[in-house]
Amino acid sequence: MNTIQKFLNEQKLMVLDGALATELEGKGLDLNDDLWSAKVLAEQPDVIEQVHYEYFLAGADVATTASYQASVEGFVKKGYTEEEAKQFIRQSVQIAAKARDRFWQEPQNRAGRTRPLIAGSVGPYGAYLADGSEYRGYYAISENQLADFHRQRMALLIEAGADFLVCETVPCLWEAQVMAKVVGEFPGVCCWISFSCNSEDTVCDGTSVKVCAAAMDVYPQVAAIGINCTAPHLIPSLLDGMRSATQKPLAVYPNSGEVYDPVSKTWHGTGEAGAFAAASRLWHAHGASLIGGCCRTTPAHIAQVYSWVSEQRKAL
Numbered sequence: 001m002n003t004i005q006k007f008l009n010e011q012k013l014m015v016l017d018g019a020l021a022t023e024l025e026g027k028g029l030d031l032n033d034d035l036w037s038a039k040v041l042a043e044q045p046d047v048i049e050q051v052h053y054e055y056f057l058a059g060a061d062v063a064t065t066a067s068y069q070a071s072v073e074g075f076v077k078k079g080y081t082e083e084e085a086k087q088f089i090r091q092s093v094q095i096a097a098k099a100r101d102r103f104w105q106e107p108q109n110r111a112g113r114t115r116p117l118i119a120g121s122v123g124p125y126g127a128y129l130a131d132g133s134e135y136r137g138y139y140a141i142s143e144n145q146l147a148d149f150h151r152q153r154m155a156l157l158i159e160a161g162a163d164f165l166v167c168e169t170v171p172c173l174w175e176a177q178v179m180a181k182v183v184g185e186f187p188g189v190c191c192w193i194s195f196s197c198n199s200e201d202t203v204c205d206g207t208s209v210k211v212c213a214a215a216m217d218v219y220p221q222v223a224a225i226g227i228n229c230t231a232p233h234l235i236p237s238l239l240d241g242m243r244s245a246t247q248k249p250l251a252v253y254p255n256s257g258e259v260y261d262p263v264s265k266t267w268h269g270t271g272e273a274g275a276f277a278a279a280s281r282l283w284h285a286h287g288a289s290l291i292g293g294c295c296r297t298t299p300a301h302i303a304q305v306y307s308w309v310s311e312q313r314k315a316l
Contacts, residue, residue, distance in 0.1 A: 002190035003117065003164045004223040007061065008249060008289055010114050013309050016062050016253050016292020017055040018302045024051060026298075034130040035078060038070035041088040042080065045095050052099035056109070058299035059306020060292065061116050063096035064166055068123035069130070071153055089153055093118055093160035112310060119166040120157030122191075124175055125149055135196060137172030137205040146175065151182050158186055165191035169229045169294075171204035173212050180219040192224035192251050192290070200237035209238050213245035226251025229294045232279050233257075239286040251290035252283045256297045277304035284312075 007014055021037045027047055033039045040048055052063040067089055075085030096118045103109050103116070125146055126134030133139060139146065154165055167179040176193050183191045193216055195203040203212055209227075216225045225248050227238050232254045242250055256276060280291050291309070293301045 017060040018293035018297035056103040058303040065092035067092040090160035120162030194226035253292040
């Protein structure tokens with residue numbers, strides 16, 4: 001039985017964490033860099049550990065590692081050696097595990113909880129390019145090149161002890177299929193694959209979400225299929241589309257509801273935690289069993305999701 005399904009069998013619902021970068025910036029760190037939050041692995045790993053810990057306190061069952069934008073190629077471009085780059089990626093798992101162990105050693109934190117899991121984050125190739133193509137999915141590389149890129153960092157995350165992999169913010173079916181195939185090369189390893197979407201029924205490259213879910217359904221190593229880095233109001237329709245094509249668990253962790261302006265590089269609007277938690281109940285009604293947040297969500301958002309999830313668990 002895969003790790004994700006085993007957890008769901010015990011707790012029925014899995015509370016995911018929220019944004020890492022938002023919290024790091026809130027603690028005064030400057031992430032204006034091609035490596036984004038991954039640069040903090042090299043500079044201030046203790047701050048990452050504290051963010052993971054705060055999400056566990058808020059109710060998260062999962063720590064998503066600070067490796068979304070991490071790659072050997074990306075670190076080497078910044079002047080690090082290949083071995084240093086590999087160690088930073090391994091370290092992303094070790095940091096999350098340290099926070100988890102610190103949280104779990106306190107008896108009061110275990111009440112009604114199952115020991116949290118470490119999810120090795122694998123962002124799309126476009127995140128490494130840092131040119132916005134992670135929201136388009138059009139890459140000028142071959143399938144073998146794409147597989148090699150993902151294989152190396154997946155291997156490092158698994159070697160470091162990640163409980164499973166999270167292939168997230170995937171903008172196109174082609175990359176999702178390549179990622180799923182590579183995960184299948186590692187015996188006993190499972191993942192969820194989460195798409196970024198730009199409408200009520202398509203992922204970012206315009207492919208139907210139903211087609212994407214059906215394509216992922218055939219891979220036994222894909223334990224759940226999901227949606228992230230997407231506007232919250234699109235989620236119910238997208239979940240309905242996915243559910244029509246698969247019976248696998250569905251994961252959702254959209255943005256807070258604020259809107260990003262790529263010109264000014266600022267966020268606008270509101271993403272109030274209470275409204276996010278109310279919306280998350282609706283997502284559950286539409287089939288989601290793994291629920292958390294992406295950009296601009298915080299431990300406060302996750303705490304409010306956990307509040308109703310813990311009540312739901314007691315009722316089951």
